[in-house]
Each structure stands twice: as structure tokens, then as C-alpha cells.
Amino acid sequence: MAIMHPFRVPDEVRRDPYREAEVAVFERLRDQLPGDYHCYYSRPWLGLTPTGEEKEGEADFVVAHPAKGFLVIEVKGGAVSRRGDTDEWTSKNRLGITNRIKDPVKQASVSKHALLAKLKEQPDWRARFVTARHGVVLPDCSRPRQSLGASMPLFLFAFAEDLNYLAEWVEARLGRTDSEADDPGRGLGPDGMRAMHRLLAADFELRPSLARALREDGREIERLTREQYELLGSLEDIPQMAVSGGAGTGKTLLALEKACRLGEAGQRVLLTCFNEALGAHLARLTSGFPSLAVASFHSLCARMAHQAGSRLPSGGGSQTFATELPDALLTAVTQREDLRFDAVVVDEGQDFRDNWLTALRLCLRDPDGGTFYVFHDDNQKVYSHSGGWLLELPRSQYPLTRNLRNTKTIHLCAKPWYKGRATRSAGPDGMPVEWVEVKRREDVPARVRSALADLAGRQRIPPAQIAVLTAARTDGHPLCSGGTIGGLRCGPAGGDPDDGVVFDTVRRFKGLDRPVIMLCDVEELTEPELIYVALSRPSVLLMVFGTAPALARLRDGPGNG
Structure with a gap:
């Protein structure tokens, strides 16, 4: 049994009464030819004319063999005829309806030469001669007694009487004849069979345009982030709050938006975080807001101490960062009341020690009633401090449960390393990691x-x-x-x-x-x-x-x- 591509006739072809002839030939080629033959059904191709114009065609069947070459077959159903004076071909179906058709011999020949040209374009094709033949199957026509013309000897054709011996006809077409110049037995070889398969039935998967995916996924994430800003409106009347969430839930963007809204309302606002690089990034984004002071926490401590004329700690060890710089911050706002803030917004709260958060709260003009927001990651797998200060901070807390920044694939990749309040990805599916x-x-x-x-x-x-x-x-x-x-x-x-x-x-x-x-x-x-x-x-x-x-x-x- 031959190897067929596709494995079976598509249902839409099998249901089409005008393609019964193709189905009959498909089944006989499959059942009669041995397993070293590959048969490709309904294979389109695109080529160029000598003038550079595009031309397209389709081979009903391409039968390929590693040792014998390949045969292109055109199939025409119904009672086929041709007018010699006009070279017009027609086919009459069983209902008596006559349709004009293309010259099947020419179609098969043109497809054969097009495939030969395509094979030679393959990068790993070894230049050599290959047995390449063409033929026509007319399953509804009886075999005539004489040739159909100088260019159409009978051996080019298989008729109704030949259908049960189609394998023998294929073998004969790929064998020696008196009127064909190419030698028989010049097979495709393993590399030629691979090249033929790439041309006619190769699997492929086109990757999406990464630039396009970045734009589309980015726009969707921006839309979701804008929706998240509506949360701040619902929390506006709560002056002190801890907002928790995993990576990607929008904590930093909400902290930034909260600080900007407070600044636009005329308040003197501090926006701070733990990471120096993040602090520099936030400072650049808020450069147009003079009422905002933005810095990483330890940079803030040093800056405020300098503004107050206080002496900065001389060391740079862990004690300096843990207690001395925070103490310098408290000293600065005690010496200069004008350095205090109406509102403090903290990002990366999970990285802050309790005494740091206490120092920041005491920077408020009204530590008990002033605005104090802490945005923090509640991932219990990675942040080991007790977080007791955060739990005691507000009279209410708000958890963020939607991951807005990451695509779903990235969210799932990081999820095993997260143990906190369950979050779900609201972003687009995204590309695989x-x-x-x-x-x-x-x-x-x-x-x-x-x-x-x-x-x-x-x-x-x-x-x-x-x-x-x-x-x-x-x-x-x-x-x-x-x-x-x-x-x-x-x-x-x-x-x-x-x-x-x-x-x-x-x-x-x-x-x-x-x-x-x-x-x-x-x-x-x-x-x-x-x-x-x-x-x-x-x-x-x-x-x-x-x-x-x-x-x-x-x-x-x-x-x-």
C-alpha cells in the first residue's frame, strides 16, 4: 500500500460528485502501489514565466519513488473530447452537461517541469538527472484503438479498462519508452524524496511576529492597568492602608498613580521604595511633579539628613543601613518641620523593616491621620520577616488578585515560586517561555x-x-x-x-x-x-x-x- 499525502481523501472532496474520478484514482493508487511509493494528491504550485510573470497550477497526483523518479498525473472525469481545429477540450458528465476543460496532457507536462525547477531550487539538492514523466488518467473513457495525436501517444493515458491495473501503468510510465529522451531508473534518492516532500507536504509552523505580539499584548496590559486605577477612587476615603499582591498585580503603578494624584491635589508627597534602580526610575517618571519627593529609602535618608544639616553616618555596614540612616531621617524631620510630608506612599513594602516604616510614618505632619499607603508583596515563599507592622498598620487592607503585567504563560512560569494570596492572570495568553x-x-x-x-x-x-x-x-x-x-x-x-x-x-x-x-x-x-x-x-x-x-x-x- 502506497504512502498517501494526505492520508485519506478530504470529506469535502468525497462529497463532491464532480470529483468522483479523483477519488477513484486516489483509492487505486493507494491500494495497488507498494509501500515504497509516495503519492501526493492535489498539490498546487507557483512558478514564473520566461518574462517573469507569475503562473500557477495544480497537479492532481504526484507519484514519487526513490529509485524510479516521479510521475505527474492529471485526472479528468466524464466523457472527454477535443476539437482539433480549435484545440478545445470538453468533458460531458453523466447528466449530459458539457463543460470546457484544460488540456490535461499540457497540464501534466507543465506541472512536471515546474516541479523539476522547484527541486533544483532546494538548497540541499544535488544537481543530477532524474526520471520525470507525466500522464493522464481518464477513468470514465474507454481505450481508443489508435493514438490521440503526435504528442499524445496512448501510453501517456490510463483509461477505464486500466483502473484495476493502475500500478502496472505507473511502473510502465516510469520505465523505458521509445519516444522519451530521459533514461528510466534515475530515481530521486533519499535526499530527493525529502526535497519532494518539503515541496509538496512539509509540516511548518510560522512564528508570530514578535514585534506585533509586543504591541498587541502591551496594549492589552496597558488597558488592564488603566482599569486598575479605578481601585484608587474606591479607596480614596481610607487614609492609611496596606495593599498587597504578587508580582505583576500593579502595585508599583498604583503606588505611582496614588502619589501623583495626591500631588495634583496640592499635597507634599513622598514616594519611596527599597530598590535604588526602581527609585531612580520612579524619580525620572515624576520629574514634572514638584510637590513629589521620590527616592529609594536609604537615598532619602541621606538626602533628608543633608537638607537638615545633620551628620551622616560615616560607616557603610549593615548597622548603618538597618538603624543609623533611618535614625538620621527622624532627626532631620525633627529638626526641620518643613521637611515633613502630607502623604507617604511606600512601594516594595515587603523589603522594609518595621523601624523603617515607623520612621517613614513619623515623617508625616499628622502620623495618625495623614495619608500612608504601603504596597507590598505577600509572597510567603520569599519574604521571611513577620510583617507584623504591615498587618497592624491600617484599619483595612486591600489585596490585589489579578496579574495585569505578565502574559498568562509568564504568570504560570513564576507561579510555582509564589505562595501567597491566590492571583490569576488577566493578561493575554502570550508566547511560550x-x-x-x-x-x-x-x-x-x-x-x-x-x-x-x-x-x-x-x-x-x-x-x-x-x-x-x-x-x-x-x-x-x-x-x-x-x-x-x-x-x-x-x-x-x-x-x-x-x-x-x-x-x-x-x-x-x-x-x-x-x-x-x-x-x-x-x-x-x-x-x-x-x-x-x-x-x-x-x-x-x-x-x-x-x-x-x-x-x-x-x-x-x-x-x-
Whole structure:
């Protein structure tokens, strides 16, 4: 039994009474030819005329054999006739209706030469002669006693009497004849069969345009984020509140919007966070709001102490960050009441110690009644402090339960590393996470450069929408040379977006995001907090580069690596 492409006649063809002849030939070729034959049914092709114009055609059947070559077959049902003076071909069906048809011999011949030309265009095709023949099957016509014309000897045709011996006719067509110049037995060979299959029945999957996906998914995420802003209106009458949620639920954007609304209302507002890079990013976004003071927490402490003329701690150890700088902040607002704020908005509250939050609250002109909002991540897997201060802060708390930043695929990727209040992804489905496996860790820089060149070049993704994050140090990293990665300018997180691609550590990128994240050195990514941060930073596309064990550990989740 021959191998058929498609495996069976499509239902719409089988139900069409005008294609009964094709169905009959399909079944006989399938049942009569041995298994080393491949038969392709209803194969269209597109070619060019000598003048460069497009021409198209269709081969009813292409029968291919590795040792014997290929045969193109045209099938015409009904009673077929031709007028010699006009070269007009017609077919009369069983209802007596006559239809004009194309010259089947010419159709088969043209398709044969078109396929030969297409084969020669294949990149791995070895130049050689191949037995290529054409023929016509007329299953409703009886065999005539003489040739149909100089260019139409009877051996080109199979008639109704030949249907039960169609395999023998195919073998004969691919064998020796007296009037055909090409030699028989010049088969396609294994490579030719592969090339023929690529031409006529290859599987393919076209990747969506990444630039288009970024635009469409980005617009959907922006729409969802605008909807989230409506929440602030419903909470407007609650002066002090803790707002919790996992990565992507919009905490930073809500904190930013809350601070801007308070500033537009004429209040002196402090917007602060833990991460220095995020603080710089927020400060740049709010540069047009003079009533807003924006800085990371420890930068704020140093700035306020300087403004008050207070002495800054001289050390730089853990004690300085834990208590001395926060104490300097309190001293500053005690010495200068004008430095106090009408409202304080805190992002990344999960990273703040209780004494830091206390210091910030005491920066309010009215610590008990002033506006004090803390936005924090409730992921119990990664943030180990008790959070008692946050629980006691407001008379009410508000949980965010919709992930608005990440596509569904990215949300599911980071979800195993999250243990908190259940969140659901409201974003678009998105593209699959790309796990790029390398044999050796040393191979990662080359793979990242190649992928980055493809994104910024062929895919036309603006470099400013891409961040390359490492779990190692950026100083002396083999990926970056002279402030560029593969010829593309790069800079640290929180800098000028015109610097192009962000290249920074996962830790410094906390609280930030980009449409595309390329994650490398994942062998060093062992802290659950940083894994959670790393996997949840992209909004549209996540690419993770590493060895097989490292990728499996991130993909499978905690306790499964």
C-alpha cells in the first residue's frame, strides 16, 4: 500500500460528485502501489514565466519513488473530447452537461517541469538527472484503438479498462519508452524524496511576529492597568492602608498613580521604595511633579539628613543601613518641620523593616491621620520577616488578585515560586517561555548575543524594550564589552532609557520590568526570592539561558529540582 499525502481523501472532496474520478484514482493508487511509493494528491504550485510573470497550477497526483523518479498525473472525469481545429477540450458528465476543460496532457507536462525547477531550487539538492514523466488518467473513457495525436501517444493515458491495473501503468510510465529522451531508473534518492516532500507536504509552523505580539499584548496590559486605577477612587476615603499582591498585580503603578494624584491635589508627597534602580526610575517618571519627593529609602535618608544639616553616618555596614540612616531621617524631620510630608506612599513594602516604616510614618505632619499607603508583596515563599507592622498598620487592607503585567504563560512560569494570596492572570495568553539550553555555561554569552541580534534586527524590537539580567556580577562579565552587547549599547537599570538594552543584575532589577527579559547565569540563581523576581520581570517574552539542570530547576519549581 502506497504512502498517501494526505492520508485519506478530504470529506469535502468525497462529497463532491464532480470529483468522483479523483477519488477513484486516489483509492487505486493507494491500494495497488507498494509501500515504497509516495503519492501526493492535489498539490498546487507557483512558478514564473520566461518574462517573469507569475503562473500557477495544480497537479492532481504526484507519484514519487526513490529509485524510479516521479510521475505527474492529471485526472479528468466524464466523457472527454477535443476539437482539433480549435484545440478545445470538453468533458460531458453523466447528466449530459458539457463543460470546457484544460488540456490535461499540457497540464501534466507543465506541472512536471515546474516541479523539476522547484527541486533544483532546494538548497540541499544535488544537481543530477532524474526520471520525470507525466500522464493522464481518464477513468470514465474507454481505450481508443489508435493514438490521440503526435504528442499524445496512448501510453501517456490510463483509461477505464486500466483502473484495476493502475500500478502496472505507473511502473510502465516510469520505465523505458521509445519516444522519451530521459533514461528510466534515475530515481530521486533519499535526499530527493525529502526535497519532494518539503515541496509538496512539509509540516511548518510560522512564528508570530514578535514585534506585533509586543504591541498587541502591551496594549492589552496597558488597558488592564488603566482599569486598575479605578481601585484608587474606591479607596480614596481610607487614609492609611496596606495593599498587597504578587508580582505583576500593579502595585508599583498604583503606588505611582496614588502619589501623583495626591500631588495634583496640592499635597507634599513622598514616594519611596527599597530598590535604588526602581527609585531612580520612579524619580525620572515624576520629574514634572514638584510637590513629589521620590527616592529609594536609604537615598532619602541621606538626602533628608543633608537638607537638615545633620551628620551622616560615616560607616557603610549593615548597622548603618538597618538603624543609623533611618535614625538620621527622624532627626532631620525633627529638626526641620518643613521637611515633613502630607502623604507617604511606600512601594516594595515587603523589603522594609518595621523601624523603617515607623520612621517613614513619623515623617508625616499628622502620623495618625495623614495619608500612608504601603504596597507590598505577600509572597510567603520569599519574604521571611513577620510583617507584623504591615498587618497592624491600617484599619483595612486591600489585596490585589489579578496579574495585569505578565502574559498568562509568564504568570504560570513564576507561579510555582509564589505562595501567597491566590492571583490569576488577566493578561493575554502570550508566547511560550523560551528555555534555551546550552551544554556548557561558557556557551551562554554567544547564545545571548545571537538571540539579542535577532530580536533587535530581524524581529525589530526596540533595544529599550529589552533587559538582559544576570544572576552573577556585571563587572567584568563576558557578555558586555565596552558598554555594548553584540554591538548594541547597554546600560544599568534605572538609567536613561535611551541607553538602549538594560544590562544589570536580577537583584537590582527588583520592582522594574521590560517587555522582553533575557535571563542568564541561572546556575547562580538559587535564592527563591530572586528566582521569583527574575521570572516575573517580563511582560511579554521571557528567554532563559542555561544548562539543562539549571533550566529544569527553575521550570519545575521549589522542591522539584
